[in-house]
Amino acid sequence: MNQPAANDANELLKLDNQLCFPLYALSRMFTKAYQPYLQALDMTYPQYLVLMLLWEHQELTVKELGEKLLLDSGTLTPLLKRMEQRQWLSRRRDPSDERSVLIKLLPAGQALQAPACQIPMQLAEKLLLTPTEFENLRAQLHKLLAVLR
Amino acid sequence: MNQPAANDANELLKLDNQLCFPLYALSRMFTKAYQPYLQALDMTYPQYLVLMLLWEHQELTVKELGEKLLLDSGTLTPLLKRMEQRQWLSRRRDPSDERSVLIKLLPAGQALQAPACQIPMQLAEKLLLTPTEFENLRAQLHKLLAVLR
DNA sequence: CCCTATTCGGTTGTATACAATCAAATTTCA
DNA sequence: TGAAATTTGATTGTATACAACCGAATAGGG
Numbered sequence: 001m002n003q004p005a006a007n008d009a010n011e012l013l014k015l016d017n018q019l020c021f022p023l024y025a026l027s028r029m030f031t032k033a034y035q036p037y038l039q040a041l042d043m044t045y046p047q048y049l050v051l052m053l054l055w056e057h058q059e060l061t062v063k064e065l066g067e068k069l070l071l072d073s074g075t076l077t078p079l080l081k082r083m084e085q086r087q088w089l090s091r092r093r094d095p096s097d098e099r100s101v102l103i104k105l106l107p108a109g110q111a112l113q114a115p116a117c118q119i120p121m122q123l124a125e126k127l128l129l130t131p132t133e134f135e136n137l138r139a140q141l142h143k144l145l146a147v148l149r
Numbered sequence: 150m151n152q153p154a155a156n157d158a159n160e161l162l163k164l165d166n167q168l169c170f171p172l173y174a175l176s177r178m179f180t181k182a183y184q185p186y187l188q189a190l191d192m193t194y195p196q197y198l199v200l201m202l203l204w205e206h207q208e209l210t211v212k213e214l215g216e217k218l219l220l221d222s223g224t225l226t227p228l229l230k231r232m233e234q235r236q237w238l239s240r241r242r243d244p245s246d247e248r249s250v251l252i253k254l255l256p257a258g259q260a261l262q263a264p265a266c267q268i269p270m271q272l273a274e275k276l277l278l279t280p281t282e283f284e285n286l287r288a289q290l291h292k293l294l295a296v297l298r
Numbered sequence: 299c300c301c302t303a304t305t306c307g308g309t310t311g312t313a314t315a316c317a318a319t320c321a322a323a324t325t326t327c328a
Numbered sequence: 329t330g331a332a333a334t335t336t337g338a339t340t341g342t343a344t345a346c347a348a349c350c351g352a353a354t355a356g357g358g
């Protein structure tokens with residue numbers, strides 16, 4: 001009954017009746033929930049996302065990172081430069097295509113994987129979701145992601 | 150089966166197996182989906198959120214806005230100052246408690262409600278969700294919000 | 299082999315987010 | 329009542345986001 005097909009357009013202009021605001025708020029609350037764990041490793045949430053991809057793939061171009069994270073170069077370039085300064089990764093032009101920049105995981109970045117492994121599990125415990133609820137929600141979000149992509 | 154109780158901790162360190170990343174990505178994609186509509190009214194998404202609350206309540210303190218939007222003064226103060234410059238709202242100290250700042254909707258801000266009314270409906274059409282799916286997802290997100298609050 | 303279109307990062311400028319800190323006003327309670 | 333604790337915004341500094349634009353490198357057609 002709180003559906004977009006409702007007749008009163010003003011009702012739609014309330015935070016509670018939208019999908020958008022809870023997504024916006026939840027996204028920031030999750031980031032805040034990660035913060036104490038990430039702070040202990042001295043990294044930010046977007047940096048953690050980049051590392052997750054590099055732990056899985058070792059080396060990716062900026063373009064590939066941007067495609068997977070849905071972030072553009074204006075966001076990634078300075079973020080990756082900060083991570084380069086900490087020796088977590090290296091940045092170099094692809095010799096076979098000088099337009100691309102290869103981002104490669106370095107030992108200091110690899111070393112962060114072990115302590116980071118504990119984070120998702122510790123957080124999941126706080127959510128109070130059953131496995132079924134968790135999976136249903138995850139699937140719904142992925143479905144929406146696919147639609148909006 | 151992609152549940153946090155899974156045995157392989159490395160599996161949890163993948164974007165696809167988390168709730169957090171789809172929320173983060175979806176939040177930004179929604180903001181981007183709103184952008185063309187909001188751009189036509191020359192406002193940003195967080196400004197639109199503030200206006201939605203003021204359309205409903207006319208006058209709120211910065212603290213109340215922060216509680217409803219889960220944003221702190223470091224974010225709201227400059228945002229509200231920009232909106233004040235456009236005469237969408239006024240900012241003044243509460244005479245009965247000089248610590249509080251009252252944010253009041255002005256005519257120029259009120260005038261934005263009518264054109265904004267169309268936005269949620271236009272966007273909802275793009276989501277390809279049934280009313281039931283929409284409502285289930287909304288309820289799940291609110292439940293999570295309540296847990297993490 | 300040229301000329302044009304496209305691709306890919308980088309840069310700039312604006313607008314959030316948010317931790318940390320501060321100052322003023324108010325409340326509390328010894 | 330009056331000092332201490334609390335509340336409330338504002339400020340500062342850092343880190344995203346992202347639109348708009350730029351330049352170098354590459355690809356593609358004639």
